[in-house]
Amino acid sequence: MVEDNYKQRGLRNKLVKKLRLKGIRDERVLEAIGKVPRHVFFDDALLVHAYEDKAFPIGEGQTISQPYTVAFQTEKLNVAPGDKVLEIGTGSGYQACILLEMGAKLYTIEYNRTLFERTRDFLPLLGYKPYFAHGDGSKGMPSKAPFDKIIVTAGAPVVPAALTDQLSEGGILVIPVGDRERQKMLKITKRGGKLIEEAFDYFAFVPLKGKEGWG
Numbered sequence: 752m753v754e755d756n757y758k759q760r761g762l763r764n765k766l767v768k769k770l771r772l773k774g775i776r777d778e779r780v781l782e783a784i785g786k787v788p789r790h791v792f793f794d795d796a797l798l799v800h801a802y803e804d805k806a807f808p809i810g811e812g813q814t815i816s817q818p819y820t821v822a823f824q825t826e827k828l829n830v831a832p833g834d835k836v837l838e839i840g841t842g843s844g845y846q847a848c849i850l851l852e853m854g855a856k857l858y859t860i861e862y863n864r865t866l867f868e869r870t871r872d873f874l875p876l877l878g879y880k881p882y883f884a885h886g887d888g889s890k891g892m893p894s895k896a897p898f899d900k901i902i903v904t905a906g907a908p909v910v911p912a913a914l915t916d917q918l919s920e921g922g923i924l925v926i927p928v929g930d931r932e933r934q935k936m937l938k939i940t941k942r943g944g945k946l947i948e949e950a951f952d953y954f955a956f957v958p959l960k961g962k963e964g965w966g
């Protein structure tokens with residue numbers, strides 16, 4: 752059983768207020784952030800930072816994304832209960848918990864074997880049970896496609912065609928695209944077989960590896 756006391760709940764409420772001030776409007780996203788215990792993804796040495804609006808190391812050279820980034824991407828994804836969602840870059844599993852709280856039917860894929868095994872074993876202990884896969888998510892998950900929504904939580908050099916191919920009609924892909932230092936957040940909607948692209952702010956993600964990533 753993972754401890755979640757009044758102090759941690761209080762810090763989470765403060766974080767939700769901060770995200771609201773930063774422009775996050777979707778109440779369902781804010782509610783999910785208010786529910787998922789972020790501190791359980793932190794080592795003891797970093798525990799005091801769990802509810803700061805910052806990214807932190809999770810080992811293997813990877814990070815748990817900044818809460819604002821998680822909220823921004825999730826808001827753009829427009830998740831409805833029952834949506835079939837693919838997450839590329841399971842990492843700590845925090846983003847996965849947010850999507851599950853919002854009622855997504857979640858498939859999540861991680862490239863790094865250590866992180867994949869750690870998160871696959873840990874998340875069910877919190878009551879979160881997505882479908883976990885280990886592999887190169889830059890190719891999507893063809894065996895489970897199509898998806899209503901796809902979220903990429905690592906920075907890509909280009910929009911992988913495999914991902915737009917695996918979107919259902921009306922589906923949305925949210926993906927940071929750019930160079931290794933910074934990436935523009937893109938929202939791509941498939942309508943009548945066409946891809947409609949909207950571009951938002953710059954973010955700084957760890958690189959997307961694999962065939963359609965940085966290699």
Ligand code: SAM
Binds near residue numbers: 840841842887889
């Ligand atoms: N969603 C994560 C979370 O909530 O903690 C954020 C994780 S971190 C910013 C990005 C993750 O993407 C890393 O765990 C990294 O190993 C993973 N990754 C990078 N390239 C990948 C690929 N081609 N397929 C799947 N995962 C990948």
